[in-house]
Amino acid sequence: MQQTTCGEIPKKKKTAVFDRSLVEKFLESNKNNFKSVENCRNFLYSKDTVLIKDPVANYLNLSTDSRLDKELKNILSNEYLKLEKLYPNLGSFFLTYFFDSEFNLSKEDYLLHKDNLEDFFKTIRDSHVKKILNFLVENSSLEYNVEIKSTPTNQITFSKSKNINFRVDYDSSYLGMKNAHEIKNFKYIIIDGQIESIGEIYHLLYKAAETKIPYVVFCFGLSSEVRDVILQNNSKGITEIFPVSLKFDENTINILSDLSAVLGSDVVTAQKGQTISQEIKKDLKTGKYIRFDRKGFIIHPSVSEERINKHRKFIEKRIENSSNEKNKELLVYRKKRMSSKSVKIFIPDILLKDPSFISELDYGLRYFSNASRIMKKLTNKQGDSYFMPKDYIPPILAKIKSMKKIYKNIDKVLLWED
Secondary structure (H helix, E strand, O other): OOOOOOOOOOOOOOEEEEEHHHHHHHHHHHHHHHHHHHOOOOEEEOOOOEEEOOHHHHHHOOOOOOHHHHHHHHHHHHHHHHHHHHOOOHHHHHHHHHOOOOOEEOOOOEOOOHHHHHHHHOOOOOHHHHHHHHHHHHHOOOOOEEEEEEEOOOOOEEEEEOOEEEOOOEOHHHHOOOOEEEEEEEEEEEEOOOEOOHHHHHHHHHHHHHHOOOEEEEEOOEOHHHHHHHHHHHHOOOOOEEEEEEOOOOOOOOHHHHHHHHHOOOOEOHHHOOOHHHHOOOOOOEEEEEEEEOOEEEEEOOOOHHHHHHHHHHHHHHHHHOOOHHHHHHHHHHHHHOOOOEEEEEEEHHHHOOHHHHHHHHHHHHHHHOOOOOEEEEEOOOOOEEEEEHHHHHHHHHHHHHHHHHHHOOOEEEEEOO
């Protein structure tokens, strides 16, 4: 009879087998450790000379010399980390209930609104985080993307932008040796098609050379002849023409419509009987600002925020009516692109090294980004409160039940010896 095995058995390694009783001892001692840590407010980490106030983090940082205990605790630690990545404090909720402790769970449901912001801010203890979140509430909206940057200074500063960020696959070779290029007050044209001959853009080449006004041409490709002439004229300083030669695929199929909405200009297309050579002779519209880099380009809108919101709502309607998941994904990406107003927050390096600050900032930003979800307020034994999406609670309770069953069903533990 041939023996069947699962997995690879290491050669020339001894194994150690541990009985069920040691698993029960681990569960009992770790439950006591958790309860003990839970009743303490601050833990001093002498190596880093910092105080950690999170009881769950302090429990996880308790060390042991037992290899068995380390392995059994790793199961809980790994689950904690996965849940914390999903949403702040989910891992803490999981471990607290796993060790048969509890939170005070609010009966009320919460939805982000200016009338209950005070309740949310009461859950923020760090004064720096409060400053950041207050700025976001007073100076931005839920449509803004937030980007964190480090700074060697001691001040938290903010930079707000309403530019639309197009991260797309395009021919960035026109940048030459540069990584980025900015153009202000430029003439532009949006073409649904490829520029095949010099004759099609002769008038643009002439005007660009005569007036020294920069031009941006959005299209789906240029012939090598057209490309070479533009590069040669640019290199000699005769013109400043930047073609945005887009790759035509599922990610860019509707990009011209989005560009038209942002810039407030129609798309030149053969479907309307238009030709490139005729349209390029007309008085082209002027854009305010565009910045190119290797990953795409950023445009300052030439239209009102209301018009951009109208286009965004049009995309949202298409998302609602779409039954094709792939198409829906592309539409969601377009909506996000049209919502790429941003706030950059410059935070001192010393604060970015503080785990308590990072944890609380993450919690605050995630709360805002989940504003459409119903929240529950939880309060631990130390009196610290925080909000969590209500729909996460049932699956976490089910996960706890499942994890307890795993530990209950362990009869023996086999470990390889080093």
